[in-house]
Amino acid sequence: MKRKYAVCGVSNRAIGMFIGPMLETFAGQCDIVGLLDIDARRHEVCKSRYPQLADVPQYGADDFDRMVAETKPDVILATGRDDTHAVYIIKALEKDLDVLTEKPMATTGEDCRRIMDAEARSKGKVTVTFNYRYAPIHTKIKEMILEGKIGRVTSIDLNWYIDTYHGSSYFKRWNRIREISGGLSIHKSSHHFDLVNWWIGQKPVEAFAYGALNYYGPEGELNPRKEDGRHCGTCDVKQDCAYYTRWSTRSRDMAVKDDHLGTVKGEGGKADYTSYRPDACIYDSEINIEDTYAATVKYDGGALLSYSVNFSMPYEGYRLAINGTKGRIETIEYHAPSRTPFPTDVQTIDYFPLFGSKETIHVVHREGGHGGGDPVLLEDLFLGPDPARGYEILSGSEDGAYSIGTGEAVWRSVLEHRPVRLDEVLRAPTATAAAR
Incomplete structure (x- = not known):
């Protein structure tokens, strides 16, 4: 129908x-x-x-x-x-x-x-x-945890790296204004927090974090000149900007994409959207978000997450370890192999039983965005959840709220220099909502 x-x-x-x-x-x-x-x-x-x-x-x-x-x-x-x-x-x-x-x-x-x-x-x-939940590597990790391969999850280490091309793009666009995006602990990290919440099947209850604006904004160490209102397309000091010259030459501007408001393929490179340019200067003083976070999150099942994210790195990807009472899962992923200057291998999962020998698990990869996750997500949305899958993967409002709530708790902790509980940010849902 x-x-x-x-x-x-x-x-x-x-x-x-x-x-x-x-x-x-x-x-x-x-x-x-x-x-x-x-x-x-x-x-x-x-x-x-x-x-x-x-x-x-x-x-x-x-x-x-x-x-x-x-x-x-x-x-x-x-x-x-x-x-x-x-x-x-x-x-x-x-x-x-x-x-x-x-x-x-x-x-x-x-x-x-x-x-x-x-x-x-x-x-x-x-x-x-x-x-992100639908990427083959991520669903395999979920299945290993559900199978009891590592027992009860006790701790997670997740370090996420955003390269200088992708990372700087957030500071050229509307994302750099907290009132619009919520900051990167929400706009970007909510992806990461949701993955952890889903993998371990526990709810976050408290976060403590540090954060800073280290690379961008007017005090950025590589700012060629303190001046607001510049745009890459017309900037007279862009050849002195390392973030520009790393990805562009004098004859070729490798403009960043904007998933929401930027240019569209098939439009001759220009969509001419009203009153918007996705190439604002990464050193403007209006930037009011952080580009670096280190956080600890406590979960209702006893697990502890050690999380960091950095938005100005020489390559893109993440390092993950999930520890449990029976073993450990490790994986390293490099994104954007066409951009990274480092060699990349096909991503695998290493499984270390607490007592026993290491296993390396190869996962069948799929075509499609977000590590092959997008096509399968769309099937679940428009054809209904795959009946052959034995676990929940589509997410609802509570999942969305816990991912955002964790991101806001991280930012509040940075601002207020204290641990912040999720129930401060979200409060308990109504009895009716909890029963849905």
């Missing part, structure tokens, strides 16, 4: 991750009936890429109620800028509609509480599209 979808936020992520597959792969399950965005140019870009949407009505940012009344969708797809998600999720739930939202579900713990309470009163349901 086809379900009718209305898209709130016609972003690059919406077009590439959802709209394209909905029209081409899942056309038998999906009918896109409405497009909503603050910028009419985005509607034009979307429809030029997918002419089959030519007759789909389009709406402005304040036209949600009219869109629902006129198009009568079954599901709202929330894929705009992070700070818009909660607005449309809550409006949809108030109308008893289901919601698919990209991560992060919201940018604050307060909005997470509002979403969970709205869902408790609604016939609608929220699904958060955490695609």
Whole structure:
């Protein structure tokens, strides 16, 4: 049976991750009936890429109620800028509609509480599209833990590295404003916190963290000149900027992509979106987020997470170890092999039983974004969960809230120099919500 979808936020992520597959792969399950965005140019870009949407009505940012009344969708797809998600999720739930939202579900713990309470009163349901869960390496780790290979999980070490190309991109865009993105402990790290929460099957209860702005902002050590308002495309000192010259030459500008608001393939490299450029200077004084975190998180099952993330590294990837009462899992992943200057091997998992010999596990890899996770996530969303899978993988509002709540607890701890409990950030959900 086809379900009718209305898209709130016609972003690059919406077009590439959802709209394209909905029209081409899942056309038998999906009918896109409405497009909503603050910028009419985005509607034009979307429809030029997918002419089959030519007759789909389009709406402005304040036209949600009219869109629902006129198009009568079954599901709202929330894929705009992070700070818009909660607005449309809550409006949809108030109308008893289901919601698919990209991560992060919201940018604050307060909005997470509002979403969970709205869902408790609604016939609608929220699904958060955490695609990292679906990567073959990540599902294999989950299966090993469920099989009891390492016993009860006691501690996790997760160190995430973002290279200078990807890391600096957040500081060229809207992500650099905390009021819009929640900061990188929410916008980016919520992915990582959700993975850990899901892997170990425990809920975070408290976080303590340190964080700093080490590389970007006006005090960045490599800032060629203290001056606000510059853009890479027109900057007269960009040849003195190491972050620019590392990835670009005088004749070739390796512009970063923006999953939400930047350029779109097929548009001649320019989408000309209204009042927005994704190449703002990484040294502007308006930057008010951190680029480095080190945190400890305590879980309700006794596990302890040691987490760090750095947004200015020479290569991209992560190092993971999960320890339990019967053994240890280790893996190292390098992302973006086309960019990294270091040799990369195919990712494997090392399993160390507490008493016994090491095993190296090779995982069959898949094509597709986010380590092969995106295509399988989309199948679960539009075809229903795979009946052959013996465990839950699709995530709901509580999962979204705990990932965001951990990120906010980390940032609050940095700001307030104290441990921060998740119930301070999220509070306990209502009895009705807890029973859902």
